[in-house]
Amino acid sequence: MKRYAYIGCLGFIAVITTEFGVIGILPQVAEHYNISIDKAGYLLSAFALIIALTGPFMTLLTSGFDRKKIMLTAIFMFLITGFVSSFSPPFWLLMLVRILPAFLQPVYIATALSVAVSEADHGQKNELMGIVFNGVAIAMVTTVPFATWAAGLWSWEYSFMIQTLVSLAALIVIYFLLPSMPVKEKKSYGNQIRILKQTPFVFSTLTNFFMITAWFSTYSYFADYLNKAKGMDPSMVSYMLLLFGIIGVFANGAAGKMLNRNVAGTTAVFLSGTLIIPLLLYVSDGNIWATITVIGIWGSLYSPSFLNASTYMISSAPDSLEFANSLATSFGNLGVTLGTTIGGWVIVTKGVEYTPWIGFVFGLLAFLMMALKEMSEKRSRVVSTCEN
Template identity: 65%
Template sequence: MKKIAIIGCLGMIGVITTEFGIIGILPEIARHYQIRIDQAGILLSAFALIIALTGPFMTLLASGINRRKIMLVAIALFAVTGIVSSLSPPFWLLVLVRLIPAFLQPVYISTAIAAAVAGADESKANQLMGIVLGGIAIAMVTTVPLATYMAGLFSWKTSFVVQALVSLVALLAIFKVMPSMPVKEKKSFGSQLKILKSSKFMVSTAMNFFMIAAWFSTYSYFADYLGKVKQMNPLMISYMMLLFGLTGVISNWIAGRMLGKNLVLTTTVFLSGTLLIPFALQFSGGNTITTMMVIGVWGFLYAPCFLNASAYMISAAPNALEFANSLATSFGNLGVTIGTLVSGFVLSSYSLTYIPWVGAAFGLASLLMIAIRSRMWP
């Protein structure tokens, strides 16, 4: 199953590069299309909103289809999106073409995880899931900063070329290496939908939403924040994204092992960064070295958020793995959408310097959900 997990990880790199590679070039896109930065942020928030609204339904519909076929179709759509986006289409078309693969993103993630953990011992499941979701951290340290770096050297359109190439490599790997994986026993819709009646699962879902909203309320405007508040140029910002991702790769590996020992403590420790980072960013001021240290810690605490959220939600619904995963992805992306929109409102109405505190507010709400679940369902 480790081979399947690695292939799933490679596809995840393509998925994440497409979804979040846009963050580093939002200022350039805003300038090119002569729009405000919060309007350019629609390229991220609209993508995430589609995932949030359609993810569970698409996953249910695809639950009986051969997992290899689903993964191939999903990654192919991501590759096409990158190619079309690199041609600098009108802004409305750029938004539209980014929405297409969003319909299958949660299907890909839940399918890749289900394929990786199929038949694995429970003690190994979180580690295999960690390998798949480790693609998020790997993308943050390789392809996402590379896309930003290439955009700085050439043009923002080059970033989409990088995104397309990554997806094409993942597509080739799935086609050549992954075996056919027909679903042997399709669970009924009713048996999977039962988890929505579980109060424990719904509290876990709320925790997921608030946690992702907390992180992305600041991370969505990472490049703009570093450029305008910390006075960094595009090249320096790409280095900061590299540092951010590098510490994230390490923490994702650590979190995958910690989760198997203590789920609640692991989730709480990494979530505490949503409260720590705003103070640290404020303290660092204009000192570049101190800011670099803060970004390193920020990346370390941020990276496992999707892994922690998935593990936390699945622990409340072990008998509906794929559907629970799709809900984790959907509500996580709803968190991306709301976090991005709320911070966009704050920066357009007040100041960019306030957005880390938006994250702290969402972080407190997420910690409250953990406390409620721990008290009611110990």
Template identity: 70%
Template sequence: MSIVFSGVAIAMVTTVPFATYIASLYSWTYSFTIQAIVSIIALLAIYFAIPPLPVKEKKSYGSQMKILTKPIFMVSTAMNFFMVSAWFSTYSYFAEYLNKAKNMDSTMVSYMLFVFGIIGVIANWVAGKMLNRNITFTTAFFLSGTLIIPLLLYFSDGNMFATVCTIALWGFLYSPSFLNASTYMISSAPEALEFANSLATSFGNLGVTLGTTVGGWIIVSKGVEFSPWLTMAFGFLAFLMIALRQFLEKRGTTNQITVVQCTQQ
């Protein structure tokens, strides 16, 4: 999964900085032309390069829908939603923030996107290794960036070196967000992995929508410099969901032990 999600980070290294640079030279409409070309290439690659994967064992809708009644799964879904909302409430306006809050021109912003992406490729690989050992710890570790980065952006102020270092750390902690959120959510429903995975993507996209929408409202009403604090607010909510899942899992384990003891008696 970390290899697959690295594609997002690779895009940050290549097409995103390039499109931003082209927009700075000509106009933003040219960046959409680049997006269309890349999308067509991706579509052709999916159609011609990916082999067919027939379903070996069909699962009933009922057996998959049961996961929606599991409190642990629903809490994990909320964590996914809040975590992605947290990151995208600021990242969606990455260029706007650096331009107005940090006084960087469009060319410098494209360089920052390049740094962001390079670090992101490494971060996805590291996150994949860490997830194999402990999913909850890894998710919490990278989620901590939603609390740390806003503070560092605030205290870096106009110091260019401090800002660049913060952006590098931002790229490291942000880039595996979809990987961590999806893995965390899927791990709560091992009996319906495919359905859980599809829901993880859906709620992740819903998080992008909420984060971008509320982030835009904050920018219009308060100013772009306030958007990182929204990231922190959503980050706190995501941490609360992790704590709640831990509580539910411990309570479930305690109940199972009690049942076993009663049975033995």
């Protein structure tokens, strides 16, 4: 039922606006608190680390609860975060309220995806998941650049005010338009964690991890990179985020349809951006129009990354949708943490212009994991054929 997918998408917009809305304002936050840019990056990496460490466990613990109540609770936590953060509290408190909703972020995503495909035919599932994940691209084209623009026009606190309003809208829509959805049959923990013993699933998980690490080593410092490496002011950066997101919306829709036909091939196509974009950014140098073109290509290849990563992992564990999704979210955010951390270290020690090359290295590792997964699956098919 597409209505459920669109409701999940709206909540995803709130989630992404809160998690990634800080990317465009990290330089202002660093200046306000008189800290380095890599320390300001903890607002993103700490959030992602909590998700990485607790995501699967929280999803297992909440798997028996009414799905509507889970989604409402999660979005309410995001609302509280935006509200408190908008008052520019001490940095330790800002960090604390930032990480609290992180405990429920993977729970929300896994639940929203499960709700979206709950009444769908098998052939529609990837497309409906694509609608939910379009929340990432829509946030990149609307709320994230708007929050960055507002921060540049007034102050960084306005970015968090916008996050609060988006969360409030999502909370209202879920409360009034989503029916109560109690879990009819709770799967045992043993049945769900069994997928961790499957070699193809392990390689798909590592593919996800390296893929997201590759993208976020540069994307986490998008504003800082465009400012220092490409000479763009905050206003221009907000326009680039807008362009990034507009193209991403279309890319996400295309990826959803492509995944219905070939999951591995689609994942490889978009993953190729981790190798292509560093080269194009280097070649574009200081040419503004060339840089804008590269940013457009960057947005088209990056935006479906979470959708591709989740679908790629689920394809290896079709009977454990929610748990596999939570692991995809968890390892994806572990990738966000590692990418942000390494990117921050490179900025401090070498310079922001070197961050895309981190993505190049991790992109190669992701392709290696895809190859190993394919080899593992072929070996399993050969063994199965011989036994029969």
